[in-house]
Amino acid sequence: MGLFDIVPSNFFSVLVSGNREIYVESLMLLHDLFKFELNIKVDDYISSLISILEDRAYVIEEDDEESENSTTLSGKARLILNRFIKTGWVDKEFLDSSFVEILTPRNYAIPVMKLLSELGENNIHEYNSLVFATYSGLKQAKTEHEEQMYEAVLSAKANTQQLQYELRTLYHGIRGFIRDIQEQGDVNLLLQNHFEEYKKMSDRIYHPIKTMDSIHRYMAPIQSLLADILADEHLLQMMSERAMTIKKHEDENEAGHEIISAIDYILDTYQSVGGVINEIDRKHSTYTKSSIEKIQYLMTADQSIKGKLLDLMKAYAFSEDENREKIGLLLENNIRVNRQEFLDGKSIYHKSVRSRRVDTNPLPIDKDEGFSDEVMAGMLEQLKKGYPIARVRAYVDGLFPDGVKEIHSSDIHFDDDSEFILFMLATMRATDKGMNYLIAMEDGRVL
DSSP: OOGGGTSOTTGGGGGSSTTHHHHHHHHHHHHHHHHHOSSEEHHHHHHHHHHHHTTSOOOOOTTSOOOTTTTSHHHHHHHHHHHHHHTTSEEEEEOTTSOOEEEEEOTTHHHHHHHHHHHHHTOOOOOOOHHHHHHHHHHHHHHTOGGGHHHHHHHHHHHHHHHHHHHHHHHHHHHHHHHHHHHOOOHHHHHHIIIIIIHHHIIIIIHHHHTTTOHHHHHHHHHHHHHHHHHOHHHHHHHHHHHHHHHOOSSHHHHHHHHHHHHHHHHHHHHHHHHHHHHHHHHHHHHHHHHHHHHHHHHTOOOSHHHHHHHHHHHHHTSOHHHHHHHHHHHHHHOOOOOOOOOOTTSSOOOOOOOOOOOOOOOOOOOOHHHHHHHHHHHHHHHHHHSOHHHHHHHHHHHSOTTOOOOOGGGOOOSSHHHHHHHHHHHHTTTSTTOOOOOOOOSSOOO
16 A cells, blocks of 8 residues: 555645745644643644744635635634645544534644654654563563563564664764764864764763663573574464464464564574674764864864965855855956976886896695684674575475475475575574474485
């Protein structure tokens, strides 16, 4: 289903209108009433809206339903409300068993108003302990309430999804601060961004991730708990029955697939989240270094003629189109710039340097077994990232047709390199917890 199959086609028109600032303030007022009032009375909203319009100029649009009182504040407030009704933001109806008119925001309009409110306030939200919440929920369910392990796994998946969102938001937020450094030329604004805005984001998001909610501290226990769940057939059966009771799945296989998919998602996420943390650390170091260097450069800017010429060139480069021509004329009338060149003995040619080739014995190759092991470990780590455990398990399941419980390696055919890699990974990881197959080695070789 597409977006405009849900929202009206003119839903966003209020945000591009000439009165968009008034419309946004009116939507923020509606959102504030929504947070504190169960039933928003039309009269209360109109009264509050009039106070916003007292010192603002609202231009009546062509498709507004003009009335006799459209020039009054009350008339303009009702025009704004009618605009919201017409574009699908709210509905107007009567309160049950009364003639009191109330406003009901549409379901899809509520999150949009919340987003506009958060963007307007520009506040940095606090980071919640998502990793610890995941670990503690799984641990408590495993030790005390196994009958609620299904809910614990679903909560862990939701926390993991939120963790991914928070980490990516933090990463791109730091990139935004780095971009601002490149575009900013005022040392006061750089100092304000560094010691106020960036420090605020760092204290509320970056440091909690690195300290109190350390991913590296809880990652291994979370993976161990999930592996234990996959290895416990009785617990998986209990979780499937719980899922069928809560979500009304049609069959047990569907419920089991949902549980396995959720666990695989969490395992794969924590397998790759370390790389995301490392990227965030690098961007944090890059921002700190770039910010300090830019501040030092601006505070010790060259005050000589060369430095002043550089400032003039910057002013010309960053000026508006209408001012650039004026600045160019001033530079032409007041500054004479000529290119100066000279000729010396090194300008004609470059003296060739001869070298003598010497035949010597080649250097011996040192066999470093430790290096080979390190290279092999690095290759296996890359294979894990490209071939997660869920993909390996799905490949093995696909090797067994319905009713077949045993298959020989000579019956397995590879169509491409990826299937061969999956076969090798399935062989190496057969002893991992949670794997639903066994491998028996026999004598002989299959070519």
